[in-house]
Ligand code: ATP
């Protein structure tokens with residue numbers, strides 16, 4: 001219906017528009033799909049109904065539809081509408097306008113945020129008005145702004161993958177598919193909409209998204225979608241570090257971290273995210289610790305536990321830190337200053353690729369520094385280390401190092417026991433430690449020369 005209207009309008013536009021792939025509207029009625037209202041969160045339904053009531057079109061789109069069709073619980077719900085961001089904002093007091101590159105509205109219900117986007121328009125890039133402030137690309141084809149609005153069909157073909165461009169209409173319970181997304185879902189394929197080369201250049205993050213969905217859904221990346229990735233991977237260096245930081249978290253905290261890591265390496269996508277790590281690995285540094293950490297993280301997520309970004313980054317940068325730490329010691333730096341220098345250097349380099357907010361880089365440093373303190377337990381040291389706010393994370397990190405074969409097992413078990421026993425037993429453990437390892441070395445105090453009076 002609306003589609004025919006669009007085609008009529010299109011026919012009237014001089015030159016028409018190039019369609020990258022046959023676009024055909026298909027409506028899948030209620031009895032031929034498994035999306036039911038009970039799987040959609042109350043807030044998402046509220047937003048859909050209120051938009052509809054106010055006379056706007058509104059559809060569930062993206063991961064919300066995709067995951068329900070696959071029989072899994074969506075992580076969050078995205079809504080597409082023909083209301084402008086300002087109109088959406090006016091309709092919901094609990095909403096805020098965000099973004100510049102893409103203006104969108106967040107409607108906030110406690111901890112749940114419903115993302116509402118206005119239908120994007122302007123499917124082809126060659127309408128080419130460079131002064132057009134609402135849609136701009138740079139000399140690499142990178143999309144700087146995309147705030148031209150359109151209709152549902154145009155919106156569909158501006159989305160990334162066919163499986164992410166399915167719409168659910170809560171008025172008649174149909175699923176609407178313009179790009180063959182249902183077929184790709186059935187064939188378990190990640191397929192970019194349009195010309196892959198152009199779409200990756202517009203937004204290189206789509207390469208990371210392809211990998212993320214392939215790992216999470218256990219789908220294949222369709223050959224044409226896969227083909228340009230290795231070559232275009234370096235384009236990710238044009239993406240602002242803060243956005244890449246967010247993407248790294250999404251990549252590694254979805255519960256399929258190890259698989260994601262393998263795919264990133266396979267497609268040359270790890271290098272733009274962790275250049276120093278990849279350099280260290282290429283020079284023979286092992287990645288077993290990264291794998292072990294990601295395996296642990298995946299297991300934690302499967303148990304519904306949280307993962308902390310600083311632990312992830314501590315692991316992902318460990319090979320780079322090890323290499324730099326060793327290099328400095330080989331150059332004659334003592335162990336401790338070598339470590340501190342290496343930490344600063346590795347972080348300094350990393351934040352040029354992905355930002356690391358201070359609230360994460362601080363604890364990450366502490367995890368690393370504590371690795372040197374964990375073996376030194378004599379006297380009051382064990383208690384001091386135990387009461388360090390980052391002890392738990394550092395201890396977990398130590399276990400990962402042991403399990404990955406980087407260091408001999410033993411110390412981890414000692415700390416496991418030390419935490420489990422009462423204070424008396426702890427004292428005994430420390431005494432045993434001293435007797436088995438000999439008395440704690442007494443530091444020889446260097447006598448400071450007595451200060452001379454300033455005027456002598
Ligand atoms: P998730 O389960 O991670 O939320 P999602 O598919 O919903 O997956 P979002 O990041 O929430 O991903 O984005 C919502 C939708 O917006 C996507 O499904 C896709 O249609 C569209 N989208 C997101 N990022 C891009 C992009 N970089 N280029 C084109 N379309 C995008």
Ligand code: MG
Nearest residue numbers: 062063076078
């Ligand atoms: Mg989503």
